[in-house]
Amino acid sequence: MKRKTRAETSATPRKQPRQDPVSCESCRRKKLKCDRCLPCSNCASRRTDCSYGGYGPGTASLAKKAGIQTAERPSLDNTVTPPRVTQSTKTPHDRTQSRSAEDPLMTADRLENILMGHRVPSAVPAPLRKELSRHGRMHASRPHRNTASGTILGVVRGGRVASHENPATVHLPSFLPSEAEAMRLFDYYHNHLDYQYHLIIPTRTKCDIYALYESIARDKPGNLNHIALLFSILATSLFFQLLSTEPAEVAEMCSREAAFLTGAALIQSNYLAYPNTEGLQAAMIIAHHLSTLTLNPSVSSLFLHGGLVSQAKSLGLHLLDSPRTVDERRQDEHDKAETELKRRLWWDLASYDWLIGFLSGPQEWTYTIQPQHMNVHRPLNIEDDHMEYETNLPLSTPTCMSYTLCRLRLAEVCREIVDAAAPEYLQGQGIGYETVLDLDRKLQQAYSEIPAFFRFDQSSRREFACLYRERPEIAWQRAFIQQGYHSRFCRLHRQYFVRGAKDPRYSYSHVVSLQSARRVLEVKRIMDEEEPLFTPNSSCFWAVMHHVFMAAVTLLIDVCFNWDxxxxxxxxxEVLNACRLLSRAQQSSSVAREGINAMMGILRKHWKQEKRPDSRGQQAQVPSSPLLDASALHYQEPILPVNAIQEPKDVYFTHSAPTRDSLAQVQSTDSASAELGAASLEDLWNEMLDKSAHVGLGTPDWMDLLTELTNTTVPCE
Incomplete structure (x- = not known):
């Protein structure tokens, strides 16, 4: 055989070895067996640097296999050992030259979100990291990883969306954040959100979370009920925490994904057939704090109020203190804290049911839970740590249950109002004024029973200033309970509000309505300006802004009917000051901005201009501004429904079906729409006030207006 010359040999490129080195450089030099980890066990024991040079700790085939497995089940915790293979057999420099400019960016993005996690900065060359950051800015519409987002934002950014999978088969642990991140979000929920309804016992829930992560660390299946409860807390915390730092769409998307995972955990645990306390807690947290209208249809039915009541009855919560149930508890050793928790859950459902019966909407003048059909003791006014003692404290002693009990008292009065007024209303008759006055006395009596630390008079605020600093949630609850009562005073006297301005027989309704509306606005001002400030901002709660807008409209209607x-x-x-309050809320919260825009659309739709005689004795139409005309249908449709605390929770916005003429009018007023977009809320209200002497708003019209404004949301408590 002819041998090749040296020139030919040098001209012929050498063949690459059939297999790339799989051991680290230190093990190859010492001729040791390398376990191909990073760092390997030999380097870790010797505390030396572990480097693979230009190669990854494994073959390309193993890398492909490991990449697929990791994509299916990402690591649950940052402390879990990272995948063995994270690099291909070619160096980053060679890959950059041989592929298009987009491929390295996608590879690095995959490494960051799926394989490498926190190790990306050291694994990707500096030029590529720079290009990757530019690439991320170009895709700013996608959510970015931050300390509040955990795994949910990371996997969404990586292109894996939980809601695209089957809720019955989705791998739930793969979407859990690290244990530290989960506890941070739990603390946020406990400190800034739980005081609104207090549906959990924090120490017990925290122990359940620790037990869940311990099971997962041991490769054991976690308790699906605990997973559902954790995801419900994550969904709520993510929404309100991201709302202050991210676009509203990002906060909504992340909370929607976590809420879907909550529903998936309930489905996989067969919760509907075998309900349990943790599952009911999870469903109630989602139902109270997030809108079920924006959730995935495959799980949204789990969070409807009717379903929650049904599951609570399946658990026997409505018979918790019946003689038979009490005897069963005496025979068996029972957890007193668990029994008290069930009482809290049942009365929370009952309170909500009765409160929405006195709000406009399909459930108006009716309720589901009948007091004669249940036997449950009222929750005790005690701290969570003392639930085993079952010692009830007087309501004058502030505890974590004080607000819940005051809210329950308000709900009972609302139920009495429904019982008294529904027969007349459902027969097509107006509610008699004597009935209104009698119900007003009941509401006033309940309001007088509010403990001193929930009052807003100067002496109470000075007396409990130290308490508010030590426990800011009590100061926030004080604002909620005040708004809840005064908004219902306005609603009770709504029918006789305008008449009272002219007819002395109904002057009491006019005075009470104005006083209550002003108190609602004053409470909102205190929320924004005085310590302790709300966290998150009170404008993020749609119920607060709904009360404020209704109070401002009440003052506006009074000016229109008493312009002289x-x-x-x-x-x-006074009306303009209320409008400025709304404007500031619009600037600080996307939730307030979208809700106010929807309510302004309804207000403009009902705003009409009367004909008045001109100098020649003929009827002349008062010229209306294009700001008011074009906006009847041209307002931004809100896309982010939010929670409620004192009233509407599940926010949806009524869709007014436009006629062909109205659509043609809108299409012909593009310039007016542009002017509307540039106009501020204060300008629009100023114009309404200037033309208030010529507004044709009859009694049926303004009653319809107030009803539609209340219907802007699905009423919830």
């Missing part, structure tokens, strides 16, 4: 009053100018300034 001697104090008209002062009242107009």
């Amino acid at each position: 009053d001697i104090l008209a100018d002062r009242r107009k300034e």
